[in-house]
Amino acid sequence: METTATNTVIMVRDLKKKFRIYADQGRSLKEKLLFKKRRSYEERWVLGGVSFEIRKGEAVALVGRNGCGKSTLLKLLSRIYYPDGGSVKLEGRVSSLIELGAGFHPDMTGRENIITNAAIFGLTRKEIESRMDEIIEFSELEPFIDTPVRTYSSGMYMRLAFSVAIHVGADILLIDEILAVGDAAFQAKCFERLMEIKASGTTIVIVSHSMAQLERICDRTIWIDSGNIRMDDAPSVVHPLYLDYMGQQRHGSPKPLPKATVPMEEPVQEKTVRWTDICLLNDKGERIDKFCTGDTVTLQLTYEANPVPDEAVLIGLALYRADRALCYGTNTQREHIQNIRLKEKGTMTCTFSPMNLIAGSYWFDVALRRPDMFAYDYRSKAVQFTVYNTIDETGIARLAHTWQIPTDTE
């Protein structure tokens, strides 16, 4: 067991952590002494024996549902919590960026706060002075650095805080959900800086809900589920499974959705032209009934025609949410797509790239009509599906947008 490669910098062995959940927490001495009942607490294991090793220079993502124990794990790594079992060993200087701007004082200037904040990370005066210029430059706050931070906008505040954090110069960097800092340009800069840090051989462990970010930085993802490691593999392997799991979790298991094949139970009778299969495909061409907001989704329509109609046809779509709100409707005629001729059998697709519906349950009505709007085959709820979302938006769909928030004081 102890023969670990020399370049292992984080070694976690059977790590356990429990929390005390007080039924009715008596904080005062009187209560602690007098009411035995109030002293009683339940013990809940948050981590039930986790083991892994991280090598020098690796960037590892910790993912998992809220409350799965990933933040606890990060806090154990950063020595904020003490383990109740097992061991954590870290080699080298550790810096945890769990809280940005720790110890910032609003009345002190940016420069003074850099010193305080860096000191909390364990830098010495000398180290701070030698990094000061770099920190200020990175924060892009030169003109304001000698004014009190209470005059800063929240964006400026975070920029300053992140600049300090990123210049701590640790061997191991533990990061919790802090990459959403400032405007897009600054975020990109932070990202680049993180990549540089990684390239310089710093080991990074990062907790985030932004899969896209994680995929760019990390070489490995550890998926924590109910206090145990569920998967530990390359992000490209773990993330799709994780997202899928999250999607299912978030909506429970909704009422039985149509299987991959659409229920084609509608009377076939004398329909001369009819849909034989309607389904949704993901960008790999796999049938799906759940996807994430922003995914590329293709609606695939297969028909049969006997006899083949002489005139051109049109295809109509209507997208409804589970509460029957019409989200979107269109047809080929309105979009000036002329002269659609059917064959005996065929497949057409309509790709939504991206499909920006936000989390919820939806269905498509699909119609195949004559130009005079006579419906050869109108399928209500032809395909039902659920959407999950990584951002907690409200409404129906995500409208493409870009924020531009001036981050300077007026």
Place this chain on the structure above:
Amino acid sequence: MRLIRELYRYREMIASLVRKDLKGRYKGSVLGFLWTFLNPLLQLLVYTLVFSVIMKSGIPQYYLHLFVALVPWIYFSSALTTGSHLILDQKNLIKKVFFPREVLPVAYTTSGFFNMLFSMVIVFAVIAVTGYGVNWAALPCLIPVMLIQYVLVLGVNLLTSALTVYARDLEHIMGVLSMAWMYLSPVVYGISFVPEQWKTLYLLNPMSPLILAYRDILYYKAIPDWGMLLQAFLISLAIAVLGFWVFACLQRRFAEEL
């Protein structure tokens, strides 16, 4: 040993906390830093009024007799009262950032020490203005006395700040405890008021020999009793070791309890 190394590495954090505390303590109040001086002066006024006008104690230059004891006492009692919720006050930091937790009591004790030094300036000002005079030979003895007190205050502060996290109303008990402790120390009265048969027990309170030493040096202009100081030092050291040990045990679950 590891702790000392870590505290040394975090020396800039200690320094910055001390600076912040000294600068920020009275920020926003009109008189600002002056409160460092005004607070003991006002207390001095009250006690002097009570014990040399109302309840005449018969001690000559009572104000000075009291003042040289009151300044170190205020330093000590701060470890009991405001110092006890030190950890609670830094909740956010402790829950989110790692640093050796001992940094907080060390910084607090150190900034209190500087505050005492500033107050000492007033003591000397009073001595100079009234022409009371000093014994230059005894004056350097203040240094070991102050250092012993530093060790004691640190030990007490480690204990109170750590225990208060687990039993929140210690904070309130501390007010009463501090008052009782003051009257059990020779702050407002001299050692001659203590009955002979109680003296040994009385001097086990490490603050008693310390205050007596301050008073010997500044009021009686004499060299303090080294035997008594050694005893105070050993007791203070024991309290500090106990403080570090208790703190080390209790701090493991600070982040969860807060």
